[in-house]
Structures are given as structure tokens and as C-alpha cells.
Amino acid sequence: MKTIILLILSIFLSFMEISAQNETIDIKNKWFFGAEIGRNQINSFELDDAKNSLQAGLLAEYYFTKKWSLYVKLKYFKTGVSFYHHRSGSSSGGFGLNLFPSSTYYGTFKGQVISVPIQVKWEFNIVKKLKGNLKTGYTFNSEIKNEYLNYSSNLNPKDYKKQYGGLVVGLGFSYFLSSNFAIFLDFETYSGTTKGNDGGLFSSNKPTFNSLTNIGVKYNFKK
Secondary structure: OHHHHHHHHHHHHHHHHHOOOOOOOOOOOEEEEEEEEEEEEEOOEOOOOOOEEEEEEEEEEEEOOOOEEEEEEEEEEEEEEEEEEEEOOEOOHHHOOOOEOOEEEEEEEEEEEEEEEEEEEEEEEEEOOEEEEEEEEEEEEEEEEEEEEOOOOOOOHHHOOOEEEEEEEEEEEEEEEEOOEEEEEEEEEEEEEEEEEOOOOOOOEEEEEEEEEEEEEEEOOOO
């Protein structure tokens, strides 16, 4: 996976060196359509599960100013949660009352989702045709595969959602070879829904959380 990303990144830098034209980049009021591929890292695996996989997506972007755009994607990636928590019990001392009995909460969720993030993006110039960006928005997720493995009896996987929303935040870089064509490198995080908790009086939930690295191209077809 690292070799593929480094190879595509080297192609990205080569394009930057080859493209030496001084064309003025005009992207306001333009639609761009594109595709991306890259690495998916599942940050919500606490146990020894495979955290990295391939992910991909399609995108549409509309620039309503030179620096601001509305960004919509259709993404596919794997997600998951794994955890194991044991809470020791406590008693009332000499009275022999077991006020807080010991308990153990554990489980492993493995899933695949189709995600539709809608984001607002702010883009800024770095040098010549190279631009940086920050973006944030909301994503709608639908599980196309879900496996609930080895859950403790005090947790019920039937309680967990298959369709849910979440926050998506990202930053990235775009290099415009022309006013109608760009290549880009993006980093994004996707938060999801709860797939368990660690129990106790002050229990904390165990939501899905993914980090995505994207390399892609986008093109404006109307010249």
C-alpha cells in the first residue's frame, strides 16, 4: 500500500515539474467530477485487528467562488470496532454489600459502508498552481456488510444502527494542470456510530472512527 501511494505521489510531483505554463486558473462557477483511491485506517480497533485496507470513491465539486466550494463524494471503505474492558467490583467494606459487582465488556465489529459526505471546502494558494484546502461537513453512512463477533452477553448488537451519520473533517492539496484539470492529495477523518461500550457507572461508548488518505483526479467537462 505504501509503495502504491509513493508511486502515485511521485507521478503527482512529476506533473508539477512538467506543467510550466503560466495559464491563469479560473475555477469559479465550475463543476468538477473525479475519482480517488487510497488507504483506509480503522482507528477504532483497540485489539490486534487488521487496521489498514484499500478504499475508493467518486466526487463532484462546485466552486461558487474562487476559494469556496461544495464537495460531495460517494465513498466505499471498511470500518470496525474492537474492545475489551474489565471493571473490578467494589464493596461497602465490613458490611459485606457488593455495591458495584465486577463486569467485563467486549466485542468486535467488522463492517463495510457506503458513505456520502457533503462538505464545504476553503481553498488557498500556496505557490503558483498548488493550492491547499480545509474542509468539513457531515456524512451519511449505510452498512453493506456487518459482522458482530464475540460480543459479551451484556451487550446486544441488535441495538446498533446500520444507517447513521457522522462528522467528516479533512485537509489536502490540489495541483491544477489547467483550469479544467487537477490532481490532488487529501487526508480525512470519518466518525460513525456506537458499536459498544465499556460498561460501568461512567461508561464510554465505542464509535467507529476512520482515517482516509486519498489520491485522485478531477476534471471539468464543460470548457
